[in-house]
Amino acid sequence: MFENLTEKLQRVFKNLRGEGKLTEENIQQALRDIRISLLEADVNFKVVKQLIDRIKEKSLGQEVLTSLTPAQQVVKIVHDELVELLGGGAAQLRFASQPPTVILLAGLQGSGKTTTGGKLARWLSRHGHRPLLVSVDVYRPAARRQLTVIAEAIDMPIFEGPAGPADPLELARLARREAANTGRDVLVVDTAGRLHIDDEMMGEMQQLKQQLEPAEVLFVADAMTGQDAVKSADEFHRRLGLTGVILTKMDGDARGGAALSIRSVTGQPLKFVGVGEKYDALELFHPQRVVSRILGMGDVLSLIEKAQETVDLKQAEEMQRKLLSDRFSLGDFRDQLRQMRKLGPLDQILGMLPQVGPFRQLQQVKLEEKELVRIEAIVDSMTPRERNHYQVINGSRRRRIARGSGATVQEVNRLLKQYAEARRMMRTLSGGFMAKRMGKLKLPSALR
Amino acid sequence: MPIQTLFGPPPPPTVFERLQEAVSSTRQNLAERIEEAVHGQKEIDAGLLEHLEATLLGADLGVATTTEVLDKVRQQVDRRQVSDAGQLTGMIKQELLEILKRTDARAGTQAGSLCREFPQVVLVIGVNGVGKTTTIGKLAHQLISDNKRVLLCAADTFRAAAIEQLEIWGQRTGTEVIKQKPGADPSAVLFDAIGSAKARGIDYVIVDTAGRLHTKSNLMAELEKMSRTAGRAVPGAPHEVLLIMDATTGQNGLQQARRFTESVGVTGIILAKLDGTAKGGVVIAIARELKLPIRYVGIGEQKDDLVPFDPEQFIDSLFRETPR
Ligand SMILES: Nc1nc2c(ncn2[C@@H]2O[C@H](COP(=O)(O)OP(=O)(O)OP(=O)(O)O)[C@@H](O)[C@H]2O)c(=O)[nH]1
Ligand SMILES: Nc1nc2c(ncn2[C@@H]2O[C@H](COP(=O)(O)OP(=O)(O)OP(=O)(O)O)[C@@H](O)[C@H]2O)c(=O)[nH]1
Ligand SMILES: [Mg+2]
Numbered sequence: 017m018f019e020n021l022t023e024k025l026q027r028v029f030k031n032l033r034g035e036g037k038l039t040e041e042n043i044q045q046a047l048r049d050i051r052i053s054l055l056e057a058d059v060n061f062k063v064v065k066q067l068i069d070r071i072k073e074k075s076l077g078q079e080v081l082t083s084l085t086p087a088q089q090v091v092k093i094v095h096d097e098l099v100e101l102l103g104g105g106a107a108q109l110r111f112a113s114q115p116p117t118v119i120l121l122a123g124l125q126g127s128g129k130t131t132t133g134g135k136l137a138r139w140l141s142r143h144g145h146r147p148l149l150v151s152v153d154v155y156r157p158a159a160r161r162q163l164t165v166i167a168e169a170i171d172m173p174i175f176e177g178p179a180g181p182a183d184p185l186e187l188a189r190l191a192r193r194e195a196a197n198t199g200r201d202v203l204v205v206d207t208a209g210r211l212h213i214d215d216e217m218m219g220e221m222q223q224l225k226q227q228l229e230p231a232e233v234l235f236v237a238d239a240m241t242g243q244d245a246v247k248s249a250d251e252f253h254r255r256l257g258l259t260g261v262i263l264t265k266m267d268g269d270a271r272g273g274a275a276l277s278i279r280s281v282t283g284q285p286l287k288f289v290g291v292g293e294k295y296d297a298l299e300l301f302h303p304q305r306v307v308s309r310i311l312g313m314g315d316v317l318s319l320i321e322k323a324q325e326t327v328d329l330k331q332a333e334e335m336q337r338k339l340l341s342d343r344f345s346l347g348d349f350r351d352q353l354r355q356m357r358k359l360g361p362l363d364q365i366l367g368m369l370p371q372v373g374p375f376r377q378l379q380q381v382k383l384e385e386k387e388l389v390r391i392e393a394i395v396d397s398m399t400p401r402e403r404n405h406y407q408v409i410n411g412s413r414r415r416r417i418a419r420g421s422g423a424t425v426q427e428v429n430r431l432l433k434q435y436a437e438a439r440r441m442m443r444t445l446s447g448g449f450m451a452k453r454m455g456k457l458k459l460p461s462a463l464r
Numbered sequence: 465m466p467i468q469t470l471f472g473p474p475p476p477p478t479v480f481e482r483l484q485e486a487v488s489s490t491r492q493n494l495a496e497r498i499e500e501a502v503h504g505q506k507e508i509d510a511g512l513l514e515h516l517e518a519t520l521l522g523a524d525l526g527v528a529t530t531t532e533v534l535d536k537v538r539q540q541v542d543r544r545q546v547s548d549a550g551q552l553t554g555m556i557k558q559e560l561l562e563i564l565k566r567t568d569a570r571a572g573t574q575a576g577s578l579c580r581e582f583p584q585v586v587l588v589i590g591v592n593g594v595g596k597t598t599t600i601g602k603l604a605h606q607l608i609s610d611n612k613r614v615l616l617c618a619a620d621t622f623r624a625a626a627i628e629q630l631e632i633w634g635q636r637t638g639t640e641v642i643k644q645k646p647g648a649d650p651s652a653v654l655f656d657a658i659g660s661a662k663a664r665g666i667d668y669v670i671v672d673t674a675g676r677l678h679t680k681s682n683l684m685a686e687l688e689k690m691s692r693t694a695g696r697a698v699p700g701a702p703h704e705v706l707l708i709m710d711a712t713t714g715q716n717g718l719q720q721a722r723r724f725t726e727s728v729g730v731t732g733i734i735l736a737k738l739d740g741t742a743k744g745g746v747v748i749a750i751a752r753e754l755k756l757p758i759r760y761v762g763i764g765e766q767k768d769d770l771v772p773f774d775p776e777q778f779i780d781s782l783f784r785e786t787p788r
């Protein structure tokens with residue numbers, strides 16, 4: 017769908033390889049493409065305009081480095097600029113000097129506050145804290161019940177308050193007292209979703225803040241948000257003085273440009289991203305990753321990190337050696353697929369890869385889980401020689417393999433093609449795709 | 465010489481400061497500025513087109529739709545040699561209206577034929593948190609006010625307290641809710657619901673489904689199974705597949721519409737949360753590509769906060785600055 021920005025720019029700079037300077041003229045088209053790419057990623061158009069000006073300023077007159085193509089160089093400038101805007105590293109949560117620390121969650125309707133409240137409590141308890149949950153959403157049907165169910169699921173205490181109608185401020189007051197009395201050091205407060213233009217509800221939020229004196233007022237925002245992100249974030253910040261942002265639903269394919277929009281109107285750091293409906297699906301915010309994603313380069317870093325957790329490192333190094341020496345056999349391919357299955361649903365893995373070069377072809381391959389079983393059967397019915405030297409697999413061998421595995425010849429053909437793609441992909445991944453392209457970003461050594 | 469030099473030059477503004485400044489001007493009345501620009505000047509120049517482009521992009525129409533619309537208008541300007549800038553907005557509105565009108569053919573199918581099967585099964589789908597359950601409450605309220613017999617089906621068995629939430633909407637609207645335990649197979653709940661609807665001569669079964677991102681193949685498969693289950697229980701079911709779209713959604717909305725349409729054949733869109741400042745312009749991009757009609761808009765959290773989609777009004781609102 018989207019052409020990757022690097023690819024686009026490569027076309028733009030086709031004629032300018034390793035020579036001369038980036039000039040007004042040759043950069044014009046590039047800037048246009050960058051602008052479109054950012055707009056398609058839902059970065060607010062005003063923010064885009066400013067960014068483009070800065071990128072232009074930084075690019076002009078730069079010598080084209082011999083180590084990078086001009087396209088790569090411009091992408092690097094864009095990338096660095098966005099990372100700088102997002103504030104470099106991951107931001108930490110702040111805690112009050114006097115417990116309990118209060119964390120107030122705020123945001124528009126349906127952004128993910130209640131779910132994030134549960135995730136945060138779980139995260140806090142994993143990091144040595146003793147959180148208490150409370151919902152002061154007395155408005156939405158079954159909103160408080162929702163947090164109770166979540167608290168049960170993650171085995172965290174919740175302050176439910178007296179039965180019957182309740183007042184948010186009163187609930188908050190009682191919950192805070194409960195936390196102090198029971199030695200809970202963090203109180204996570206889930207609030208009702210509200211529109212930034214709802215004066216009364218925003219007033220309630222201000223009162224809550226005044227009463228609770230939270231160490232953190234976190235704006236919970238949906239990664240799919242479009243241009244309006246600047247308006248809502250701006251108003252929430254103006255009324256509440258936000259201290260941080262959590263971007264939810266990053267497990268989809270939204271490019272997440274709202275991160276830049278929100279950051280630029282509030283100036284507050286993004287602290288976490290939500291990456292699923294389960295309560296462990298909360299990750300620290302990493303600017304580089306989000307920027308790669310906004311630029312359509314795929315979340316390669318996340319993939320690699322995930323791979324590192326799941327993949328046997330020894331085996332990975334062995335695989336790496338094989339790849340470099342071009343001895344990546346069909347048997348290895350089969351093992352690799354098994355490893356990939358351990359990583360999670362395939363479409364999720366493929367979703368994290370950039371839509372570029374060899375990866376793009378792999379997306380089209382569309383492996384189904386079922387198909388993996390079939391692939392294993394096909395590879396199993398090959399001789400060791402065939403697995404190690406796929407070139408020898410001629411027509412009659414293909415027919416034999418098909419018969420042996422209960423597959424059709426077409427399926428065997430398809431597998432061989434996929435294998436060829438995978439060889440290419442694995443080589444790119446392990447050869448340090450990002451490291452080469454972005455210079456700065458380093459791959460974990462185990463996979464390099 | 466300025467005194468500052470004693471302390472060195474003032475620090476250059478940081479990235480934020482610059483951006484903050486730039487963006488805060490969106491707070492000013494953009495539409496007004498355009499209107500001013502449009503009425504205040506006779507000449508149609510690049511600057512004016514840029515303003516109009518900003519309006520469309522800022523309303524989430526997306527680059528492709530915006531470019532197409534502006535190109536068409538630009539051509540018309542060339543051909544008819546329109547020199548009055550004041551006509552430009554009208555021409556753009558007309559282009560946008562055309563896009564929405566082209567979905568009318570499909571919208572007509574809902575008008576209902578004579579040999580309708582009952583119950584009519586309405587599947588309500590969408591990504592997480594867009595407003596499905598709330599919209600179902602509003603739809604039920606509307607149908608019941610119209611003397612229809614309605615049954616709600618709690619097929620979101622996944623999200624915490626989703627069933628309870630729908631039950632409260634059932635109470636609010638006086639509609640019965642068919643449910644099973646959390647974690648139950650959504651298709652099984654649906655099958656149940658259709659069964660009781662048949663037994664009781666119900667007109668509409670409205671099915672609340674769990675929010676799901678269109679990228680999750682297992683969840684999309686679950687939805688397809690529900691659709692098949694409905695089809696086996698009632699000929700032609702699901703009769704309506706309504707995709708709920710959050711008005712704050714950006715360009716990802718297009719991808720949502722594509723994937724859900726591929727998977728279970730969306731018949732219409734309901735644009736929720738249009739009571740905020742978001743314009744919901746992505747539905748125009750969706751209408752342009754997929755010809756999906758927009759049926760209703762959600763304008764609040766109460767049961768009667770659902771109104772039929774009015775294309776003219778909607779398009780006007782794109783050019784109007786919503787008060788903060
Ligand atoms: N895929 C995905 N879904 C999420 C994530 N975070 C929340 N959700 C889902 O989004 C929907 C809304 O989440 P809630 O936590 O109820 O949102 P909320 O902001 O509390 O909503 P209101 O209280 O109604 O304003 C639910 O279906 C959640 O499961 C996430 O990171 N990824
Ligand atoms: N302002 C406003 N809020 C709305 C509208 N429609 C729904 N909401 C709110 O949006 C939030 C999410 O609505 P739900 O109906 O729970 O959304 P859902 O799609 O069922 O969510 P999941 O089942 O978790 O995926 C709730 O707080 C609703 O009250 C609307 O038209 N305007
Ligand atoms: Mg909530």
Ligand SMILES: [Mg+2]
Nearest residue numbers: 596597620626
């Ligand atoms: Mg729901």
